[in-house]
Amino acid sequence: MSSIFRWAGAAIAAALCVSGAQAQDYPWKPERPVTIIVPWAAGGSTDQMARIVASELEAELKQKFVVVNQPGASGSIGTKNALESTKDGYTWAAGAAADVGTYKVLGMLDSGLQDWHLFLAVANVSAISANPGAPYKDFGGLLTALKSGGTPVAVSTAGLSSAGHNMMESIKATAGISYRHVTYDGGNPAVIAAVSGEVPIVSQLLVEMTEMIRGKRLKPLVVYSEQPITLEGYGEIPPITKWIPNLVAPVNYFGIWAPKGTPDPVIKTMQMAWEKKIANSEVLKRYAAQRSALFTPIHGQKAHDEAFKMVRQTAWLYFDGGKAKVSPDTLGIQRLK
Numbered sequence: 001m002s003s004i005f006r007w008a009g010a011a012i013a014a015a016l017c018v019s020g021a022q023a024q025d026y027p028w029k030p031e032r033p034v035t036i037i038v039p040w041a042a043g044g045s046t047d048q049m050a051r052i053v054a055s056e057l058e059a060e061l062k063q064k065f066v067v068v069n070q071p072g073a074s075g076s077i078g079t080k081n082a083l084e085s086t087k088d089g090y091t092w093a094a095g096a097a098a099d100v101g102t103y104k105v106l107g108m109l110d111s112g113l114q115d116w117h118l119f120l121a122v123a124n125v126s127a128i129s130a131n132p133g134a135p136y137k138d139f140g141g142l143l144t145a146l147k148s149g150g151t152p153v154a155v156s157t158a159g160l161s162s163a164g165h166n167m168m169e170s171i172k173a174t175a176g177i178s179y180r181h182v183t184y185d186g187g188n189p190a191v192i193a194a195v196s197g198e199v200p201i202v203s204q205l206l207v208e209m210t211e212m213i214r215g216k217r218l219k220p221l222v223v224y225s226e227q228p229i230t231l232e233g234y235g236e237i238p239p240i241t242k243w244i245p246n247l248v249a250p251v252n253y254f255g256i257w258a259p260k261g262t263p264d265p266v267i268k269t270m271q272m273a274w275e276k277k278i279a280n281s282e283v284l285k286r287y288a289a290q291r292s293a294l295f296t297p298i299h300g301q302k303a304h305d306e307a308f309k310m311v312r313q314t315a316w317l318y319f320d321g322g323k324a325k326v327s328p329d330t331l332g333i334q335r336l337k
Contacts, residue, residue, distance in 0.1 A: 026061065028089060028269035033064035036092045036256055039078025040158060041071045041186025045124055045205040048291075049254050050094040052283055053121055060277040061269070067094075071185040074161040075099050076108040083111055083259050089266030094256045096124075097303075099161050101311030105318055105333070106161060107325030113311060117267050118303040119274050120255035121284060123294040126167040126224035127206040127237065128155075129191075129213065134200035139222035142201065143243055146177035154199040156190040159183040160323070161314075163252055164190065164203035167224045169317045171240070174247045194218060205252075206231070207291035223292075224249050231292045248336060250310040253296060255303070274299050312336040 036054055038047045047069065054065035070078035075095050082093035093100075097118060103109035128139065136142040145153050157164035160183065171177055182199050184190040187208040194202035195217045202209070202218070206229065212218040214233045223229045225239045226249055240247055258267065278284065279297040288295040298306065313336045315328035328334075 026269040026272060027265040028263070030061060030063040030089070032090065033066050034090050034092065036065060036067050036094050037078045037082045038067055038069050038094045039071060039075035040069070040095070041184075041189055042069050043188035043208075044158065044186040045163075045207045046075075046095045046254060047186075047188075048207060048287070049121055050256065052281075052287055053094075053256060053278065056277050056281050056283065057273060060273050073108060074106075074159045076103050076161075079103065079111070080109050082257075083109070083115070085259075087259055087261040087263075089258065089262050092256045092258050095254065096163060097253045097255065097257075097307035098163075098166065098310040098314045100257065101307065101333075102161060102315045102318065104331055105315045105324045105326050105328055108161075112331060113304055113308060115260050116257040117260065117262060117270070117299075118255060118257050118307060119270060119278075119299045120253045120296055120303045120307065121278060122255075122288050123251040123253045123296045124163065124205045124207050125229055125292060125294075126163045126204065126252065127209060127220055127229075128167070128201060128203045128222050129194065129209050129218040129220045130202075131194050131197050131200050132216065132219050133197060134219075136200075136219075136221060139238065139240070139243055142221055143171075143175065143177070146171075146179055147175065149178070152178050152180040153201055154180045154182050155201045155203050156182045156184060156193040156199040157203050158187045158190050159185070161318075162187070162190075163205050166252075166314050166317065168203050169321050169323075170224075170247060170249075170313070171244065173317055173320055175244050191218070206237075207293055210291050224252075229292050232290055248313060250313050250336065251294065251296075251306070252310055253303070253307045271299055309336060 058065045085091035101113040187204045220237045223237045228236045315333045318324040
């Protein structure tokens with residue numbers, strides 16, 4: 001064996017010893033695979049984020065992190081399964097924090113942000129895109145059609161409480177539009193519906209549309225933001241405030257979470273891993289940059305406080321739109337001013 005191969009072998013062995021020692025510094029050492037339930041279809045924004053996070057945590061904690069898709073009922077089924085699982089740290093849920101914070105308002109799940117340990121990874125921007133054959137040159141043209149009072153424009157989303165639906169309801173509340181809501185079991189199917197021409201418009205997260213926009217199979221009209229967003233490989237997409245100046249657009253955080261009652265060593269370990277591995281993840285940083293998302297590796301009270309802003313807006317959109325089963329103020333959710 002040449003000296004260079006002997007050196008390489010020794011270096012690899014040393015690296016493995018170091019990484020093993022680092023893993024042993026954590027108060028919790030998972031003894032079997034950890035499950036992350038994605039309550040949406042494969043390929044969507046939550047699924048994308050969760051698989052990257054799972055891979056990074058697996059490398060850090062030296063145990064398998066398995067992503068399982070359990071779509072249905074706007075994400076509440078998979079989230080409920082995680083909530084009702086044995087609280088031992090081996091079952092987590094993933095998704096948008098705004099969903100978890102508003103399921104109780106919708107009467108879907110008796111749970112709120114306060115019932116979970118939140119670990120946020122990225123913040124995604126919602127967008128509205130059109131099939132290239134649709135007759136809308138920009139969002140102004142679509143907005144005129146949405147206000148016309150004629151045949152409602154069909155808009156696909158991942159369903160009630162999804163980011164795309166929330167965006168449409170926010171526009172409806174602020175600009176007085178009407179539309180025909182066409183729901184799917186995830187962001188990816190909703191996007192494909194617009195690409196195929198099954199519907200002319202899709203309202204979902206920009207991360208779920210990126211490749212279709214770059215491939216000119218979707219035409220982006222607007223982003224749910226107060227500033228324009230530059231999409232790598234495409235260019236600038238105008239903000240919603242260009243047409244609706246008084247619309248408020250809070251940040252939409254995505255991550256993973258474990259129910260309260262999970263043992264302290266598990267949560268402490270995840271906090272340590274989040275600060276060491278996730279906060280320095282080049283893979284997540286690259287994903288965010290390529291998809292025009294924000295890299296936001298936060299946890300604990302800060303994560304709760306930041307996510308609650310979107311919860312407040314979304315909960316009252318549901319209430320004002322007649323979709324709420326429970327008044328937000330009875331749950332301690334105040335209007336966002």
